[in-house]
Amino acid sequence: MIPRHFFIAVSVLLLAVLGMSLYAWHMRGRAAATPVASSDTRPVVAPVAGPTERVTLFVAYDDLGVLHAQTAQIPLPSVRQQRAEELLRALLALYLDKSSPHPLPRGSDIRSVYLVDPGLAVIDVNAAFADGHRSGVLAEELTVASLIQTLSANIPGILKVKILVEGKQRDTLAGHADLSDFFDVSAVNQLASQLQSSQ
Amino acid sequence: MRWIRQGWISETSAGRVRSIRIPFLLLFAVLVVSGAAPEKHLSVYSTAANYSLPIVQRDGRDYIGLLELLDPLGTVNAKFETPRWRLHYNNILGDFTVGQTHARIQGRDTDLSGKFLIENGRGLVPLASLNALLPRFLGGPTTLHQDSARLFIGGIATHFTASVLPDDPSHLVFHFTSPVNPSVASEPGRLHLTFSREPVTAPASPTLTFGSRTIPSATYSENNGAAEITVSTTIPLMASFSNDGRTITLAPAKSQGATTQGAATPIAATPIAAAPPAASPPQSNQPDQSPAARSSLYSRRYFAVIDASHGGADRGEALSATLAEKDITVAFARRLRQELESRGISTLVLRDSDANLSLDDRAFFVNTAHAAVYVALHAASSGQGVRLYTALLPYASTDDLGPFRSWTTAQSSSIALSQAAAASVAAELRKQQVAVRILTAPLRPLNNIVTTAIAVEVAPPGSDLSPLTSPDYQQLIASAVANGIAAIRSQLGAAP
Numbered sequence: 001m002i003p004r005h006f007f008i009a010v011s012v013l014l015l016a017v018l019g020m021s022l023y024a025w026h027m028r029g030r031a032a033a034t035p036v037a038s039s040d041t042r043p044v045v046a047p048v049a050g051p052t053e054r055v056t057l058f059v060a061y062d063d064l065g066v067l068h069a070q071t072a073q074i075p076l077p078s079v080r081q082q083r084a085e086e087l088l089r090a091l092l093a094l095y096l097d098k099s100s101p102h103p104l105p106r107g108s109d110i111r112s113v114y115l116v117d118p119g120l121a122v123i124d125v126n127a128a129f130a131d132g133h134r135s136g137v138l139a140e141e142l143t144v145a146s147l148i149q150t151l152s153a154n155i156p157g158i159l160k161v162k163i164l165v166e167g168k169q170r171d172t173l174a175g176h177a178d179l180s181d182f183f184d185v186s187a188v189n190q191l192a193s194q195l196q197s198s199q
Numbered sequence: 200m201r202w203i204r205q206g207w208i209s210e211t212s213a214g215r216v217r218s219i220r221i222p223f224l225l226l227f228a229v230l231v232v233s234g235a236a237p238e239k240h241l242s243v244y245s246t247a248a249n250y251s252l253p254i255v256q257r258d259g260r261d262y263i264g265l266l267e268l269l270d271p272l273g274t275v276n277a278k279f280e281t282p283r284w285r286l287h288y289n290n291i292l293g294d295f296t297v298g299q300t301h302a303r304i305q306g307r308d309t310d311l312s313g314k315f316l317i318e319n320g321r322g323l324v325p326l327a328s329l330n331a332l333l334p335r336f337l338g339g340p341t342t343l344h345q346d347s348a349r350l351f352i353g354g355i356a357t358h359f360t361a362s363v364l365p366d367d368p369s370h371l372v373f374h375f376t377s378p379v380n381p382s383v384a385s386e387p388g389r390l391h392l393t394f395s396r397e398p399v400t401a402p403a404s405p406t407l408t409f410g411s412r413t414i415p416s417a418t419y420s421e422n423n424g425a426a427e428i429t430v431s432t433t434i435p436l437m438a439s440f441s442n443d444g445r446t447i448t449l450a451p452a453k454s455q456g457a458t459t460q461g462a463a464t465p466i467a468a469t470p471i472a473a474a475p476p477a478a479s480p481p482q483s484n485q486p487d488q489s490p491a492a493r494s495s496l497y498s499r500r501y502f503a504v505i506d507a508s509h510g511g512a513d514r515g516e517a518l519s520a521t522l523a524e525k526d527i528t529v530a531f532a533r534r535l536r537q538e539l540e541s542r543g544i545s546t547l548v549l550r551d552s553d554a555n556l557s558l559d560d561r562a563f564f565v566n567t568a569h570a571a572v573y574v575a576l577h578a579a580s581s582g583q584g585v586r587l588y589t590a591l592l593p594y595a596s597t598d599d600l601g602p603f604r605s606w607t608t609a610q611s612s613s614i615a616l617s618q619a620a621a622a623s624v625a626a627e628l629r630k631q632q633v634a635v636r637i638l639t640a641p642l643r644p645l646n647n648i649v650t651t652a653i654a655v656e657v658a659p660p661g662s663d664l665s666p667l668t669s670p671d672y673q674q675l676i677a678s679a680v681a682n683g684i685a686a687i688r689s690q691l692g693a694a695p
Contacts, residue, residue: 135515175515
């Protein structure tokens with residue numbers, strides 16, 4: 001014979017479990033319906049207005065494994081450091097587009113570009129950029145060369161470039177391309193010219 | 200019988216109990232003897248000595264005596280002052296603390312992946328720690344096959360190829376890179392070659408198929424300190440040795456007589472008396488410790504060092520849901536080693552297991568090995584064919600100071616030779632109709648290597664990834680790379 005109070009206690013507990021399960025199910029549905037993009041802090045529209053300028057972007061194409069220079073008209077601020085950031089954001093916008101020739105992970109962004117005289121540029125990318133980047137020597141090399149070549153071609157006086165992830169040094173971009181040291185811009189220029197051709 | 204007198208049981212029934220007990224004791228003894236697991240031991244292979252050591256189990260882990268392990272390889276002594284155990288190997292000090300999971304070797308912290316134990320003055324370390332621990336003492340790479348308890352020190356390895364004779368598929372011929380003397384055993388349908396003293400290593404694929412009806416396949420396996428090749432056959436076979444023990448030929452036994460009933464009968468396989476003398480030092484813990492033998496441990500110069508990139512937790516690119524770059528690079532490395540050694544080029548594979556080495560360690564091993572050429576292997580799902588890389592130099596330079604080289608630009612003095620090597624390999628790949636590109640890359644450790652250094656990134660020939668695991672495609676690439684290195688061998692020989 002089951003004691004009455006024991007029966008009542010078990011029933012209450014079962015009801016509580018059922019209620020919590022329904023609540024959890026409801027919350028799960030709400031979380032799924034919430035747009036993921038809410039965590040994507042990348043600006044949808046360039047935060048600058050005013051006259052546009054003609055720049056040269058070095059765009060990576062995965063299908064042929066090449067880097068091609070192409071011109072674009074983008075609004076650029078007058079401050080040198082902000083110009084560098086907007087320039088690279090314009091490049092990333094190409095890579096984040098649906099028809100990207102070199103897809104980068106969603107949420108990839110340039111946190112900051114620091115220009116330190118004489119001739120040093122520090123590119124700080126966010127964690128999404130590096131954590132979700134495809135692994136492979138060529139795939140990573142194309143990204144690095146694209147960033148550095150675009151920056152040095154449009155911002156005069158850059159001799160060395162350092163790439164950080166979330167403000168910290170990282171050994172590699174995604175297991176291959178070395179980020180532990182400074183890049184010499186002249187060496188990357190040579191690499192970019194090698195990457196112009198798929199042969 | 201004290202317990203009988205104490206009245207636990209009557210004298211009359213004691214005889215009955217004794218008569219029942221004896222068969223039970225016999226049965227128990229038989230069960231204990233037959234069920235006892237074979238004692239585990241670690242087989243150690245090095246150029247100085249091959250030997251084996253007992254493995255003990257503590258806390259569910261395999262442990263090995265560190266002093267006993269290092270003793271045949273150099274001058275070693277240890278001192279225990281509770282709770283610290285200090286071990287000197289040659290001029291290297293290891294500092295261990297009982298119960299700690301880390302040790303300090305030459306002042307550097309090393310993970311033991313388990314507690315350090317002392318038993319009767321013996322320092323016991325987890326078997327799993329040897330891959331991290333031994334390079335610190337020995338100054339060179341070691342490869343531990345943990346599951347099979349086999350430890351390879353330096354680049355020592357005996358490789359083999361197997362093929363049936365084209366004009367007589369009932370003859371299977373094994374060629375080994377150094378003399379071997381396996382034990383041969385047979386059972387219905389199979390012949391076993393067991394290598395307990397030789398550092399025989401796995402072929403590129405553990406299963407070899409020959410397209411022969413009488414000898415369809417052979418499989419390679421390792422267990423408890425030994426390597427074994429199991430040959431499947433439908434006829435009785437006999438093994439014969441030649442070429443100073445480097446060749447074993449399995450041929451149909453001549454006197455099959457009435458027992459010739461295919462795989463259902465035992466195979467009359469016996470090693471012929473002309474088998475070579477033991478190719479290796481004794482298995483017991485009494486190695487050749489002559490100064491010459493010991494000094495040869497690391498003075499051996501490898502012409503080529505092959506680096507199977509990634510390994511361990513570093514899987515490299517996820518080529519597919521189940522295929523990791525680290526597995527492809529090892530397979531390619533083994534094939535390339537076979538190809539190079541078949542061309543007379545002594546070769547060290549830096550990573551021949553699923554261990555991981557840091558990039559600094561890889562560069563350190565290559566530079567101290569004084570190899571003529573370093574080849575890093577990568578695999579990729581994107582693109583087609585093969586991409587050859589040389590170091591992207593200069594980095595923001597730190598100038599070399601006199602005899603010292605900057606770590607980040609150590610490759611500077613060899614970059615021309617590296618580019619020549621890449622061009623030579625590319626030419627051979629093009630001869631095989633393989634799409635190839637030569638690029639520079641910010642790819643460590645290329646820039647840290649003093650000698651000629653290239654990286655080979657292998658991609659499939661088309662959009663289908665399956666060729667990356669195909670023996671034919673791997674062989675095609677490995678053969679072309681080996682040809683390219685062999686073609687420029689005379690130039691590379693003069694490298695620093």
